[in-house]
Amino acid sequence: MKPNQIAAAELALASAKKKSIYAEVRLVEESSEKLAAQDESLQPPQRSAKSGLAVRLWKRGWGFAATCSLEPDAVQRAVEEAAALTGFAGGSLAPPSTARAQWQGECKLDPFALPLSWKTERLLEVAAALEAKAVTAREAAFIFSRKKQLYLNSQGARVYQEHFETGYSLKAVAQGAGRAATRSYPNCLGGGFAQAGFEFIQKADLIRQAERIAKEAEELLTAPPAPCGKLDLVLCGSQLALQLHETFGHALELDRALGCEESLAGGSFLTPEKLGEEVASHFVNITADSTAPGGPGSFGFDDEGTPAQKLPLVRSGRVVGFLTSREHNLTGKSGGAMRAASWQDQPLIRMTNVNMEPGQETLQELIAGIELGLLLDVPNSWSVDQNRLNFHFAQEAGYLIKRGRIQGLVAGPTYWGDARRFWRNCDGVSNSALWQTVPNCGKGLPLQVVRVGHKVPAARFREVDVAFGGRP
Amino acid sequence: MKEVFLERVLARAEKSGLACQFTLVQEKVLSLRLANSQVIQPAATESFFAHVTLEKEGCAASSHLTGSPDWAVEAAWQKALASLSQGPKLDPLPLAPAVRQIELASAPMPEIGEFTAFAETLASSPGRSGMLQVRERQVAVVNSQGLLRTSRRQLAHFFFSQNGFFELAAPSFWELQNLPLVVRPAPDKIKELSPGSCRVLLGPRAVADLVEGIACTGFGGREYLERKSFLHKTRTVGKENFTITDDWQLTAGLPFDFQGTSRSRLPLVERGEAKRPVTDLDLAARLGTGSTGHALPPWEGGGALPLNLVLASGDEEDVFAALGEGLYLPRFHYLGLVDPATATFTGTIRDAAWVEGGRLVGKVPPARFTISFLALADRIEVLGKKRWLVPGDWGSHLVPELVADGFNIE
Numbered sequence: 001m002k003p004n005q006i007a008a009a010e011l012a013l014a015s016a017k018k019k020s021i022y023a024e025v026r027l028v029e030e031s032s033e034k035l036a037a038q039d040e041s042l043q044p045p046q047r048s049a050k051s052g053l054a055v056r057l058w059k060r061g062w063g064f065a066a067t068c069s070l071e072p073d074a075v076q077r078a079v080e081e082a083a084a085l086t087g088f089a090g091g092s093l094a095p096p097s098t099a100r101a102q103w104q105g106e107c108k109l110d111p112f113a114l115p116l117s118w119k120t121e122r123l124l125e126v127a128a129a130l131e132a133k134a135v136t137a138r139e140a141a142f143i144f145s146r147k148k149q150l151y152l153n154s155q156g157a158r159v160y161q162e163h164f165e166t167g168y169s170l171k172a173v174a175q176g177a178g179r180a181a182t183r184s185y186p187n188c189l190g191g192g193f194a195q196a197g198f199e200f201i202q203k204a205d206l207i208r209q210a211e212r213i214a215k216e217a218e219e220l221l222t223a224p225p226a227p228c229g230k231l232d233l234v235l236c237g238s239q240l241a242l243q244l245h246e247t248f249g250h251a252l253e254l255d256r257a258l259g260c261e262e263s264l265a266g267g268s269f270l271t272p273e274k275l276g277e278e279v280a281s282h283f284v285n286i287t288a289d290s291t292a293p294g295g296p297g298s299f300g301f302d303d304e305g306t307p308a309q310k311l312p313l314v315r316s317g318r319v320v321g322f323l324t325s326r327e328h329n330l331t332g333k334s335g336g337a338m339r340a341a342s343w344q345d346q347p348l349i350r351m352t353n354v355n356m357e358p359g360q361e362t363l364q365e366l367i368a369g370i371e372l373g374l375l376l377d378v379p380n381s382w383s384v385d386q387n388r389l390n391f392h393f394a395q396e397a398g399y400l401i402k403r404g405r406i407q408g409l410v411a412g413p414t415y416w417g418d419a420r421r422f423w424r425n426c427d428g429v430s431n432s433a434l435w436q437t438v439p440n441c442g443k444g445l446p447l448q449v450v451r452v453g454h455k456v457p458a459a460r461f462r463e464v465d466v467a468f469g470g471r472p
Numbered sequence: 473m474k475e476v477f478l479e480r481v482l483a484r485a486e487k488s489g490l491a492c493q494f495t496l497v498q499e500k501v502l503s504l505r506l507a508n509s510q511v512i513q514p515a516a517t518e519s520f521f522a523h524v525t526l527e528k529e530g531c532a533a534s535s536h537l538t539g540s541p542d543w544a545v546e547a548a549w550q551k552a553l554a555s556l557s558q559g560p561k562l563d564p565l566p567l568a569p570a571v572r573q574i575e576l577a578s579a580p581m582p583e584i585g586e587f588t589a590f591a592e593t594l595a596s597s598p599g600r601s602g603m604l605q606v607r608e609r610q611v612a613v614v615n616s617q618g619l620l621r622t623s624r625r626q627l628a629h630f631f632f633s634q635n636g637f638f639e640l641a642a643p644s645f646w647e648l649q650n651l652p653l654v655v656r657p658a659p660d661k662i663k664e665l666s667p668g669s670c671r672v673l674l675g676p677r678a679v680a681d682l683v684e685g686i687a688c689t690g691f692g693g694r695e696y697l698e699r700k701s702f703l704h705k706t707r708t709v710g711k712e713n714f715t716i717t718d719d720w721q722l723t724a725g726l727p728f729d730f731q732g733t734s735r736s737r738l739p740l741v742e743r744g745e746a747k748r749p750v751t752d753l754d755l756a757a758r759l760g761t762g763s764t765g766h767a768l769p770p771w772e773g774g775g776a777l778p779l780n781l782v783l784a785s786g787d788e789e790d791v792f793a794a795l796g797e798g799l800y801l802p803r804f805h806y807l808g809l810v811d812p813a814t815a816t817f818t819g820t821i822r823d824a825a826w827v828e829g830g831r832l833v834g835k836v837p838p839a840r841f842t843i844s845f846l847a848l849a850d851r852i853e854v855l856g857k858k859r860w861l862v863p864g865d866w867g868s869h870l871v872p873e874l875v876a877d878g879f880n881i882e
Contacts, residue, residue, distance in 0.1 A: 044525065044532035045555045046771070049547065051539055052519070064515040069540040074518070081516040084584040085504075088511035088592075116555060137698070180699075260507040263601035263633040266805070266822075343538075344517045383808035385820035385838040392818045392840060394810050414810070416840070445503055445513075445603050469811065 028343035052343035061089030103300025105163025129210035167193035181220030187238035226413035232373035236458035241436035266386025280423035290352035296453035303347035341448035353453035359429025566753035570618030579644035602632025613732035658825035663834035672879035675802030676860035693755035710849035735765035779867030786855025
């Protein structure tokens with residue numbers, strides 16, 4: 001960060017200290033690049049840079065202001081506005097950070113240092129692998145970003161963090177016989193990401209994945225419809241990640257569980273008095289881990305300066321913890337889950353990396369235990385009620401399982417249920433987990449969109465309501 | 473953005489020798505939340521956003537930046553220029569012809585004290601949770617053809633939930649304060665619904681979602697070209713009483729789109745009969761028509777959607793009496809599109825109540841529905857006389873409440 005930017009942050013802190021009991025300043029600089037190919041042609045490369053400064057003060061409640069101008073008068077105005085917005089809430093806070101530290105995410109191949117032409121050649125190779133006879137639309141994208149952040153507070157904390165993110169997204173649309181079918185990889189939400197450099201793309205085996213989804217999109221045109229009724233499911237990939245995200249991740253945000261999101265994002269079926277209660281089968285273990293190297297939700301310190309932590313949320317099916325902050329916690333300590341989507345957003349309790357711990361069985365063993373069911377990996381529609389109980393997921397495709405073996409693709413499966421019953425019916429978890437991303441997790445007002453990581457195995461769920469193309 | 477600044481941007485565009493378009497957005501936002509009658513998360517933000525697309529000899533590149541205006545415009549230009557030589561070969565950049573339109577008049581933003589004082593009046597009733605936001609947004613589009621258009625709009629908006637859902641929006645904070653707030657709380661008694669079909673009274677937010685769901689799955693130009701639109705299968709959308717128009721003037725919208733093309737009142741559905749999809753310059757060229765002025769922000773991936781929807785009102789003064797007995801549903805929760813070909817959405821009901829004899833008699837817990845919005849539009853029985861402004865992402869909608877039959881609870 002440039003000296004004039006740092007000087008602006010220090011000016012903001014010095015001024016804010018005079019107007020509050022506690023003050024913190026975040027200076028953020030982000031740059032990104034998106035390379036996209038549609039069919040044979042590249043789209044114009046999109047490059048962006050965002051920078052600005054945020055001030056948050058505490059004086060009988062928080063006051064927050066942000067400005068994209070680092071001129072002294074703009075910084076001073078932001079401090080004045082934040083101060084004018086304090087005084088509307090009481091409560092107490094867990095101790096503030098006094099950390100003085102630097103943190104850097106892992107990156108072996110700086111994507112911004114690589115020639116654009118070299119990256120676009122790699123992208124076109126992947127896009128070409130999406131070709132198949134019935135595929136009428138192909139999309140491939142590489143996305144890179146770099147974020148630098150300086151956090152200062154009135155207790156002397158000074159934390160500088162820097163990391164890269166790299167992501168990719170593939171899609172093949174096939175048309176024929178009056179039908180259209182889409183397959184995406186690794187999800188249809190906007191891509192899979194890691195805090196890493198271009199090496200993340202090199203390791204992803206994208207050519208093989210592109211060929212697979214193109215072939216599957218074709219096959220779906222003539223695939224039979226998904227069976228209906230109470231079926232056993234194996235969920236993996238982005239589908240299990242999204243199921244975990246929607247029904248446990250959001251439900252375990254403590255601000256939500258305490259009613260602070262009641263009118264907007266909603267409430268939670270997991271309120272603090274549920275601590276210790278069994279809400280899933282004993283196979284289910286969930287951990288929030290912002291320390292995991294490369295995780296899309298990893299950091300050294302959250303946006304209140306609290307160090308990254310690895311905290312159990314569910315153990316053997318029982319709720320043992322929540323995602324917490326200095327203001328909203330049950331132990332007098334923050335769990336370090338405060339994240340702001342950008343320089344102009346105030347930090348909120350967000351998922352970091354909310355992971356499901358691996359179990360004992362192999363994926364093949366999970367499948368072998370099913371007489372009639374489906375393996376599901378990529379959703380194309382999702383919905384859950386405001387208390388995170390009543391969910392509904394539609395899929396791009398399903399793999400039919402009969403007598404313990406995968407038989408082929410089926411079209412249009414949809415499943416739904418009640419989160420408590422669903423997770424209690426989990427009777428097996430595979431022994432290896434892979435990173436998935438929910439890149440578009442929204443919360444707050446104005447809406448903040450962040451990337452959340454979920455390292456998930458595969459898991460088996462018994463007697464789930466399934467239908468073809470919606471509901472019976 | 474002052475006129476003199478925009479003139480500098482125009483001069484850069486015209487003298488560059490490149491085909492180019494700047495899209496500039498300046499925003500001031502005051503926002504806060506209410507939780508259990510306490511003000512939380514109060515915030516004041518100011519941002520400036522510059523997007524530029526350049527094209528030279530068939531190569532194109534784009535970039536977008538936030539920062540102080542002069543710096544952001546310069547840096548966005550340099551960033552795009554740096555990738556231009558390596559950019560892909562493309563069709564010529566579509567540019568709207570030269571027009572000059574500068575509209576800087578807008579209601580003043582409230583002082584923070586005025587804003588928080590109003591919030592405290594909203595919070596004064598015990599148990600309220602909700603939000604209050606005032607947003608002033610100035611959008612400018614400038615291109616190398618000599619086009620310079622800018623317009624500034626304010627939108628003020630609040631909602632809260634407290635045994636129901638209540639929402640109001642207005643083109644200025646000052647107008648919002650003077651709107652009458654009719655609070656219609658449901659009694660605490662819980663009314664459990666059995667699965668099955670019922671008559672429903674949709675509140676303004678739910679109607680806006682219904683109309684937007686139909687408009688975006690059917691009338692988006694890109695969706696139409698990709699044959700995802702239901703217009704390829706049916707031209708019947710609702711009955712005689714169903715008319716949707718895209719009209720920026722009635723909805724505090726912008727008079728031009730994100731390519732600078734003028735917008736005019738555009739019928740989408742007239743008395744149950746669907747009209748044409750909306751377009752930007754690129755989609756219009758591919759469809760062999762003119763642009764309807766519905767280009768989306770270029771940083772959102774392009775395409776065209778109607779953003780300022782107006783649903784024709786009916787003549788019913790008392791929609792609750794017209795419902796008689798049935799479900800009052802002020803808002804849907806978490807809609808997911810299940811099938812674009814039939815505009816079928818799934819979601820859950822939220823803040824709903826049961827109505828008997830035209831009066832709220834109990835709260836209805838969340839329940840799931842999966843329903844074709846086209847089928848629901850076809851079963852509209854009654855439209856309210858009064859219409860409400862309902863904010864969306866880049867525009868607002870103006871809709872009445874309505875009563876429909878055959879709303880299926882699962």
